[in-house]
Amino acid sequence: xxxxxxxxxxxxxxxxxxxxxxxxxxxxxxxxxxxxxxxxxxxxxxxxxxxxxxxxxxxxxxxxxxxxxxxxxxxxxxxxxxxxxxxxxxxxxxxxxxxxxxxxxxxxxxxxxxxxxxxxxxxxxxxxxxxxxxxxxxxxxxxxxxxxxxxxxxxxxxxxxxxxxxxxxxxxxxxxxxxxxxxxxxxxxxxxxxxxxxxxxxxxxxxxxxxxxxxxxxxxxxxxxxxxxxxxxxxxxxxxxxxxxxxxxxxxxxxxxxxxxxxxxxxxxxxxxxxxxxxxxxxxxxxxxxxxxxxxxxxxxxxxxxxxxxxxxxxxxxxxxxxxxxxxxxxxxxxxxxxxxxxxxxxxxxxxxxxxxxxxxxx
Numbered sequence: 001x002x003x004x005x006x007x008x009x010x011x012x013x014x015x016x017x018x019x020x021x022x023x024x025x026x027x028x029x030x031x032x033x034x035x036x037x038x039x040x041x042x043x044x045x046x047x048x049x050x051x052x053x054x055x056x057x058x059x060x061x062x063x064x065x066x067x068x069x070x071x072x073x074x075x076x077x078x079x080x081x082x083x084x085x086x087x088x089x090x091x092x093x094x095x096x097x098x099x100x101x102x103x104x105x106x107x108x109x110x111x112x113x114x115x116x117x118x119x120x121x122x123x124x125x126x127x128x129x130x131x132x133x134x135x136x137x138x139x140x141x142x143x144x145x146x147x148x149x150x151x152x153x154x155x156x157x158x159x160x161x162x163x164x165x166x167x168x169x170x171x172x173x174x175x176x177x178x179x180x181x182x183x184x185x186x187x188x189x190x191x192x193x194x195x196x197x198x199x200x201x202x203x204x205x206x207x208x209x210x211x212x213x214x215x216x217x218x219x220x221x222x223x224x225x226x227x228x229x230x231x232x233x234x235x236x237x238x239x240x241x242x243x244x245x246x247x248x249x250x251x252x253x254x255x256x257x258x259x260x261x262x263x264x265x266x267x268x269x270x271x272x273x274x275x276x277x278x279x280x281x282x283x284x285x286x287x288x289x290x291x292x293x294x295x296x297x298x299x300x301x302x303x304x305x306x307x308x309x310x311x312x313x314x315x316x317x318x319x320x321x322x323x324x325x326x327x328x329x330x331x332x333x334x335x336x337x338x339x340x341x342x343x344x345x346x347x348x349x350x351x352x353x354x355x356x357x358x359x360x361x362x363x
Contacts, residue, residue, distance in 0.1 A: 001080045004192025005235035013091045014057040021115035026050040028111045038135035060156045061191020072136035079131025087122040093240040154190040157232045166225040173213040181209030182278030199283045201227045203250045208289045209277045215293030254283040
């Protein structure tokens with residue numbers, strides 16, 4: 001699904017093609033999930049947008065918004081397969097050779113925007129899976145991040161660099177006892193990091209994704225902080241175009257998973273393995289990402305009896321005589337600490353297919 005880097009790309013194109021333009025025509029299609037699940041209707045969206053001028057756009061992690069001359073403003077989330085197409089602009093972070101992807105209006109559109117002026121700009125929000133969300137937020141444009149859903153999400157590593165400091169990160173890591181990969185995916189902690197970015201960050205930080213967050217050393221916290229900013233800044237500088245990612249990145253070599261007679265490995269021969277962490281398939285380089293502390297299913301007896309609770313996900317059973325109360329507490333802690341968006345818990349099939357297309361077609 002689109003992550004921080006991909007959202008940065010679409011915000012770039014909105015700023016380039018729509019900001020400063022008046023929406024002369026807005027068309028919508030009723031969808032009681034994409035609009036309705038967040039308390040908006042297609043008709044309300046059309047009424048709020050048509051005839052107004054786009055004055056700005058912004059991003060917080062996987063969410064982005066378009067601000068108008070007056071409230072309400074629109075806040076959007078792509079889900080697993082949503083995107084914003086701009087006619088005759090290369091907004092996609094991968095290219096496709098499907099004929100239906102070249103038609104206009106595109107299939108599965110939820111709204112169409114048409115600006116005034118000459119030349120006019122046409123844009124379309126598409127989503128065939130209906131996991132995207134489009135909502136109206138009635139507030140001053142400069143206060144949009146103080147309202148739902150943005151206020152419930154953590155800081156953005158790029159937008160909020162002054163917040164996402166080494167000290168801040170260390171405090172978050174030490175306050176929870178969850179696999180570090182799960183913490184990175186928790187949008188309530190930090191916004192925008194999804195599956196591929198989480199794996200890339202941990203690979204460069206040389207940290208195993210299953211290791212408990214509160215067991216990382218000061219040096220590991222420092223490396224993780226540096227890696228977060230490195231991966232986020234590098235991927236956005238090239239507008240999420242994976243062809244322009246550094247050749248040594250894990251991203252460039254992880255997509256052979258599941259292919260017959262093909263092993264995933266880096267150019268230097270280091271093997272890439274896969275395991276499930278935080279409900280997601282994680283790519284790991286064992287020779288680089290060593291376990292330096294307790295991990296899920298690897299906790300010693302004294303850790304089990306401590307005041308800190310274990311997460312629900314375990315690879316082995318470590319204690320058979322756990323009381324009913326402890327089990328309830330463990331389930332509760334797991335739900336709180338691994339608070340992922342519903343669509344984030346889906347398999348990585350879409351991401352693998354997307355990046356296979358990118359490798360094949362973006363030449």
